[in-house]
Amino acid sequence: MDKKVFYTDENFTNISNVIKYTLGILSYQYDNPYIYHRGVPSARNVHPNECYVIYRGHALRYNPKINEFEYITNIDLFTNNIYIILISDLWRIMKFYGEFGLALSILDSGHILSQLKQLLNINGFSKFRIDYMLDKGVFFQKLGLDFRQMMLNYIIDLSEYIDENRENFRTAKNLDVPIRKYSYLEEITFFPNVINFLEKVNMSKGKEIYNMFEFKSEKYLNRDELLLSIKNRESNHSYFGIFSTKKFLETEIFYEIINRSTDLIFNNVFHSENIRVFCLVNSVFGIKPGYYEIKEDGKIENISYIDDIYTENCKILNDSHQNIDLSSNPVLFFVSYDISGSFSDEEKIYFSHLLSAETIHYISTIVSLFGLYSRPIKNFKDDYLERALRLDNDDRIIYVLMVGRGNTYNYKIYFS
Known part of the structure; x- marks a missing residue:
């Protein structure tokens, strides 16, 4: 079944371009040991972070291999929201670095956050809420993710930019939440410090750490x-x-x-x-x-x-x-x-x-x-x-x- 997203909504087009210019594969360099390059760095070019978008109830995953968004499902709870969600798939980098991979995945997400802020600003999204390091079971559940081996780094809330008069968003038929072919929970359990970290993060339900961000700079890049x-x-x-x-x-x-x-x-x-x-x-x-x-x-x-x-x-x-x-x-x-x-x-x-x-x-x-x-x-x-x-x-x-x-x-x- 075709998962590709079809859209003519200007807001979604701008948001998708921001994500593609951050996490997409931008160039090929044959004389470099890591030949495919994205807009942000990552240890060993592993890139353990994945980007999801919930756009007025439509849940999507960005696939950098095809440079497109894949449709996951519809979430009625979020029909009036626009979210950019960054998830760390930890074993992707821990298989190289062990528990140090947790720190590296957070570093990667910091590079991504800087670039998202700058790109969102030049595309007209200069104000938004950012929720950090939070446990939101509904996101993991609806997106088909496992909070025991993944970390929700942050959510960028762009809901104030919803324009009722501009949406024209069509997708392929709704799909069931995808079940990942492989689980690496057993491998991660060999690193108790990481398991303990994720458990404590997930126990902090009800605690919110966020800021109402507004991009400010006199010398920002045009x-x-x-x-x-x-x-x-x-x-x-x-x-x-x-x-x-x-x-x-x-x-x-x-x-x-x-x-x-x-x-x-x-x-x-x-x-x-x-x-x-x-x-x-x-x-x-x-x-x-x-x-x-x-x-x-x-x-x-x-x-x-x-x-x-x-x-x-x-x-x-x-x-x-x-x-x-x-x-x-x-x-x-x-x-x-x-x-x-x-x-x-x-x-x-x-x-x-x-x-x-x-x-x-x-x-x-x-x-x-x-x-x-x-x-x-x-x-x-x-x-x-x-x-x-x-x-x-x-x-x-x-x-x-x-x-x-x-x-x-x-x-x-x-x-x-």
């Missing part, structure tokens, strides 16, 4: 800039002999990245008061190598200077410094999160990773405008960086972004 940035996103490693160019970054570009990024971050990240942004300058014209904190107003404050760039960069990674030369990157960005406060331990894990990744993605989006590559990394020495940055006891380094220029040609074939 439509042409944002689409160009997404299209040009590169995530090349600084491999010895391939990207070890040690090219200096122009001062003007460095400050443009910082000024536009901080404007996006501190105006749009939930609980941004818990976020701090730092950088390690290796080779930027006119700026002495060292660690700096990036303030909300875009100014930088020196923490310490460094004499031996290569040695200092080798101290940052847990492993792989024999293969990855961090010192060839003109600048590295770091994000810390303040874990003090009233959140539960599970909520601290979730928000520290989600919001740090959203922060990094804003920086990455600006970086791509200047033809630079940006690659987020997680395998760093937390304790060393926390000492180097002189962090408070409650601040934790969550995510790192390396930024630079490659010295090889990258051949991309773009999909329309």
